Amino acid sequence: MFEETLEENSKLQEESLHLVTFELSGEEFGVDIMQVSEVIPVPRITRIPQAPECVKGLINLRGKILVVIDLNKRLGFQPKDTDSLSRILIVEVKDTVTGMLVNSVKEVMHLPLSSIEPPPEIIKSKINSEYLTGVGKVGDRLLIILNLAKVLGEEEIEELNELSSAKENI
Secondary structure (H helix, E strand, O other): OOHHHHHHHHHHHHOOEEEEEEOOOOOEEEEHHEEEEEEEEEOEEOOOOOOOOOEEEEEEEOOEEEEEEEEEOOOOOOOOOOOOOOOEEEEEEOEEEEEEOOEEEEEEEEEEHEEEOOOOHHHHHOOOOOEEEEEEOOOOOEEEEEEEEHHHHHHHHHHHHHHHHHHHHH
């Protein structure tokens, strides 16, 4: 009996994607929970002169300086002022830890792989298609699944590392 339950649980994990979901510009997005180390309220953000447009600034997270990316700006949406619902996802992409500012975090969920489809053309016209893993159907809602490794390209990751290390050396 116990072994059967374990087997069913492992099948559930194999056949679903574990996501953190959040809102940007009125749309619901999700990212693989394995890339998110924590979700924090928005602390004081220090702006960086001459930083790329999508870089909101720097935060001090328990003594570690992290660059914060405004995902609204990065994905080409209208930026939103931070409020009490705004959160920063602390994520690790290719050994780089960074913060991603989102409008609000919705939930942590398992999404069956069978309910994920390739992104339709209409979504590809709004967001660079390489940023997308797919679109998940959750009841009557649609969830846009992002590939964080593509949202931050190789050059940007290097630039983020330089911004973080330059600030730490001051």
